[in-house]
Amino acid sequence: MMFRQASRLLAGSVRLSRRPFSTATEVPAATTTHTDSGFMESWTKVIPNIDPPKTPSHFMNPRPATPSSIPSKITVNFVLPYASELSTKEVDMVIIPATTGQMGVLPGHVPTIAELKPGILSVHEGNDVTKYFLSSGFAFIHANSVADVIAVEAVPVDYIDPSLVQKGLTDFTQKLSSATTELDKAEAQIGVDIHSALNAALSG
Amino acid sequence: MAMAALRREGRRFAPLISPQPITAAVRSSLIQQEQAPLGVRSISTQIIRNRMKSVKNIQKITKAMKMVAASKLRAIQTRAENSRGLWQPFTALLGDTPSVDVKKNVIVTISSDKGLCGGINSTSVKTSKALFKLTSGPDKEPKYVVVGEKAKAQLVRDSRKHIDISITGLQKNPLNYTQVSVLADDILKNVEYDALRVVFNKFRSVISFIPTTATVLSPEIVEREAESGGRLGDLDSYEIEGGETKSEILQNLTEYQFSCVLFNAVLENACSEQGARMSAMDSSSRNAGEVLDRLTLTYNRTRQASITTELIEIISGASALEG
Numbered sequence: 110m111m112f113r114q115a116s117r118l119l120a121g122s123v124r125l126s127r128r129p130f131s132t133a134t135e136v137p138a139a140t141t142t143h144t145d146s147g148f149m150e151s152w153t154k155v156i157p158n159i160d161p162p163k164t165p166s167h168f169m170n171p172r173p174a175t176p177s178s179i180p181s182k183i184t185v186n187f188v189l190p191y192a193s194e195l196s197t198k199e200v201d202m203v204i205i206p207a208t209t210g211q212m213g214v215l216p217g218h219v220p221t222i223a224e225l226k227p228g229i230l231s232v233h234e235g236n237d238v239t240k241y242f243l244s245s246g247f248a249f250i251h252a253n254s255v256a257d258v259i260a261v262e263a264v265p266v267d268y269i270d271p272s273l274v275q276k277g278l279t280d281f282t283q284k285l286s287s288a289t290t291e292l293d294k295a296e297a298q299i300g301v302d303i304h305s306a307l308n309a310a311l312s313g
Numbered sequence: 314m315a316m317a318a319l320r321r322e323g324r325r326f327a328p329l330i331s332p333q334p335i336t337a338a339v340r341s342s343l344i345q346q347e348q349a350p351l352g353v354r355s356i357s358t359q360i361i362r363n364r365m366k367s368v369k370n371i372q373k374i375t376k377a378m379k380m381v382a383a384s385k386l387r388a389i390q391t392r393a394e395n396s397r398g399l400w401q402p403f404t405a406l407l408g409d410t411p412s413v414d415v416k417k418n419v420i421v422t423i424s425s426d427k428g429l430c431g432g433i434n435s436t437s438v439k440t441s442k443a444l445f446k447l448t449s450g451p452d453k454e455p456k457y458v459v460v461g462e463k464a465k466a467q468l469v470r471d472s473r474k475h476i477d478i479s480i481t482g483l484q485k486n487p488l489n490y491t492q493v494s495v496l497a498d499d500i501l502k503n504v505e506y507d508a509l510r511v512v513f514n515k516f517r518s519v520i521s522f523i524p525t526t527a528t529v530l531s532p533e534i535v536e537r538e539a540e541s542g543g544r545l546g547d548l549d550s551y552e553i554e555g556g557e558t559k560s561e562i563l564q565n566l567t568e569y570q571f572s573c574v575l576f577n578a579v580l581e582n583a584c585s586e587q588g589a590r591m592s593a594m595d596s597s598s599r600n601a602g603e604v605l606d607r608l609t610l611t612y613n614r615t616r617q618a619s620i621t622t623e624l625i626e627i628i629s630g631a632s633a634l635e636g
Contacts, residue, residue: 252547
């Protein structure tokens with residue numbers, strides 16, 4: 110009877126200790142050019158008891174290398190905070206609303222970092238054109254014909270309601286004219302910019 | 314003497330009478346006997362009965378907490394997985410350089426506000442303290458920005474003067490990008506930094522959470538690293554579209570990167586918290602079940618022993634009268 114109790118106690122304690130341990134025992138799947146082995150080494154020198162934490166590059170798929178000849182398609186990654194709209198989609202051309210105006214991106218484009226203003230992003234695939242209205246963000250075009258577009262908010266153009274756009278535009282223009290502090294003025298200006306861009310998007 | 318021997322016999326017989334095989338009829342008769350006032354002998358069964366009731370309640374509560382954590386996890390897991398694409402373009406462009414050597418390191422530790430979630434907050438704090446040790450040097454002083462009550466409680470104990478900002482109550486409203494970007498803005502405005510190291514638990518699966526650190530560099534350091542070559546060396550080959558200078562665009566870029574990285578980190582940590590809470594509550598209810606089993610056995614043994622003692626007294630009394 111005592112032995113049965115003892116074995117039950119042992120089993121209980123063993124189950125208690127089987128908590129999710131975060132020791133990493135696996136080897137990183139694909140070593141990208143960005144993994145930092147120097148970090149791991151300096152960590153193990155200073156803190157030998159704890160495993161080093163993983164870094165974001167460990168969780169990322171490695172990017173393709175720069176091809177020698179210009180590829181036929183450009184790969185687009187279009188991400189938003191709450192969704193990845195397009196992920197590694199191969200298309201013919203992308204038109205992004207950079208601060209200097211609409212910019213067309215074709216395969217083999219020179220590497221660029223572009224800040225975006227509110228406007229339309231159009232993705233051309235053969236004869237299909239998909240248009241999204243972005244609220245601003247960034248676009249990176251890499252040498253390996255991969256384009257990353259990161260926006261804070263984006264909707265397909267069909268989702269926009271024209272009457273609400275007009276109303277918003279009048280509201281914000283009024284707020285801009287009656288704004289007193291710098292912050293209010295800046296906020297009203299942003300509202301006006303976005304709504305006028307929305308207007309242009311609907312008409313254009 | 315005889316009674317003691319019989320009592321010992323009773324104790325040896327008791328484990329053979331395991332709880333399940335007792336038939337319903339026998340059990341009901343035993344229960345009826347016990348409900349009759351037995352005097353002093355019933356107090357020990359009373360104590361055990363109270364303990365059994367409280368352990369059963371604990372089991373119910375922990376089971377309910379596990380269900381709640383499971384439903385919250387389902388809700389937030391899809392959002393965390395959708396936000397995973399957000400930081401990848403930045404890492405693809407600016408690289409991942411945790412070994413960068415800078416003077417002003419700021420360690421942003423993300424933890425939960427509520428407890429009972431296993432060991433994830435302790436692992437975050439351990440990793441943060443280790444990063445602190447790694448990045449301190451003769452003229453380098455790292456600082457902490459703590460998000461969440463649990464890490465704040467642990468770090469305040471020995472590193473109070475190194476904590477710059479502490480933020481609690483993040484999960485009062487459902488997490489969204491606006492809230493996190495306001496938080497990121499606050500941090501960037503009030504803290505001087507060369508490199509921000511965000512420490513959080515990445516959600517790999519319901520039972521596996523990986524401590525991760527993501528590094529965001531300030532625009533000046535990005536320029537310095539780009540000039541010195543190495544990982545960011547090919548940053549110069551990128552054309553800057555627009556009339557702004559490179560430093561202005563880098564400023565906007567690093568701020569945007571920090572808010573995106575922070576958003577993903579907060580979501581992943583929330584997922585890990587719910588997953589850890591699920592497994593902690595699950596093991597807790599299982600342990601409560603085991604304690605309950607053991608208590609039931611003790612209870613039955615005590616009850617049967619007291620009945621046996623009653624019977625012995627009655628019978629010996631009766632036989633004394635006869636003989």
